[in-house]
Amino acid sequence: MPELPEVETLRQDLSREVVGKKVKSVAVSNGRSVRRHPSAKHFRALLEGRTIKSVSRLGKYLLLTLDNKHTLVVHLGMSGQLLRVKSAKEPKPKHTHVVIAFTQAGELRYVDPRTFGEMFVSSPQTDDPKAPGTNGSSSSSSLPPGMGGGDGLALRRQVPELAHLGFDPIEDVMSWDRFGLLLRQRHVALKTLLMDQQFVAGIGNLYSDEILFGAGLRYDRPSDQLSATEVRRLYRAMVETLADAIKHRGSTLVDEQYRDLFGEAGDYQGSHQVYNREGQSCRRCRNAIVRAKTAGRSTFYCEHCQV
DNA sequence: ACGCCCGCCTGTAAGC
């Protein structure tokens, strides 16, 4: 399942490979992948003739900014892949639902067996196009500014459909104090909170387990009952685990199909501490990793290292 | 407010 590290790897690849390219034609062979649009034709018309100006990321969403300020948004869901091929002649894998051909030759293909993912073209928010600064809502917001792929606030305005997303753990830096404050505003299990996209955007089942191991905290610890040290450990583990996974170009598991833009597997699965390691020995204390069920989902953790 | 379940999907693998 592509989560933040996998999507960020794709963002880096895309910004080198498709920025500056102009869309020649778009072919949609499964309308479900563009289900936000009234029709495939509608989706195509918004893309054809446009040039890709930049590539950003918000949580698990890829944002390709177009030359008319519209944005091509891609969400990979459970099984989505974005593949760049040099020639249209290369054989199309099964479940290729969208093909974007560029005028400079080459294609961007969207493949998604389970069709949980989607693509759509978003129009920027048309709120108050008059003088800027009159109501002062631009820079005084509660969200901190982003650093890399783009300003988180600007991106949220650019794509109103993603306004509900919480802070991005890599782009939006925040103090331990503020993180602790946010944790105390809720009373939920830590794993639930890490996976809540409205709280923090980009973390799914795999990385929430890895982060909680890194922090030495159990998945079911209530979010409003952490000591200052534990808050700090959790924040640090979140940022470091994700950054480390990005360095390794994400996780490609045996039963999964995450691939980068060129079809290459990620490398981080070898560094997993708990995920999918039920019965295997903890790399830190040698006790067996345990599997639990929460809300019908699997959770892996070490009963000795996580308290 | 929160936990939990369902439906949406297909491919893989375990079970009988």
Added chain:
DNA sequence: TGCTTACAGGCGGGCG
């Protein structure tokens, strides 16, 4: 060996 069932889970929605 072949069929059936369970499982994988992001996300939105509903229910208690």
